[in-house]
Amino acid sequence: MSEHVSDLVSALAATPRPLLVGLDFDGTLAPLQDDPSASRIIPAGVEVLARVAELPDVSLALVSGRALHDLHAIAEVPEGTFLIGSHGAERARVTRFGLDRDVVQLADEEADRLASLGARAAQIARGKDGVWVETKPTAVVVHTRLAQDEDARAAEEAALALGAELGSGVLHGKDVVEISVLHASKGEALAALRDELGAAAVVYAGDDTTDEHAFAVLGDGDVAVKVGTGDTAAAYRADSPEALVEALATLA
DSSP: OOOEEEHHHHHHHOOOOSEEEOOBBBTTTTTSSSSSGOOOOOOOHHHHHHHHHHHHHHHEEEESSOOHHHHHHOOOOOOOOEEEEGGEEEEEEETTTEEEEEEEOOHHHHHHHHHHHHHHHHHHHTOOTTEEEEEEESSEEEEOOOOOOHHHHHHHHHOOOOOOOOEEEEEEETTTTESSSSOHHHHHHHHHHHHHHTTTTEEEOSSSSGGHHHHHOOTTTTTEEESSSSOSSEEEEEESSSHHHHHHHOOO
């Protein structure tokens, strides 16, 4: 067991109950992939999450930038798990019959703005190999992971400018710029779920700059875990998804 994992396990063991365990997906439970549709939780993670969810007074949530339907399709999580998608704009709970979800309703002005964002984002991607656009229920995402550095930089700069013009919220993560027509953040969604559940403590793990918003709402007695390298406000670190799952397995 690495020193990072040993320290993290000690911190997890000391958390009071009721406990909310919130986890990002890509880069946290699943290694990052050039093709997001190929992303899958590491094999040991499926069993570990099921065991965590069975612990007394513990609630499990995945908090992701992915659209909710996409997250549900690949997550492989147990019944009762909360799914927070689109950086907090969508939420549901996994049941034996599917998703018990909160339906997002856009106002006419928001729907028109989303359509404009999609058209303008497509123009940004045109002619740039490896740049592609994803449309979510409340946002448009410009992906640059597969692009050469020059094209990626140009696309991200153009997307940020578009977000300043038409977006209500702009998130610049690893090789993505997401422009939303609704204001949402992982931190606000995590804090709202905590209040709803009456959790005495929260464990949250994530790898991206957008996860820093979730770390920012945590307080004394909570555990923030940065997965991978990079600057962070988190007090604890796991070197990889495998290391995080190892720590969660010890907790379970």
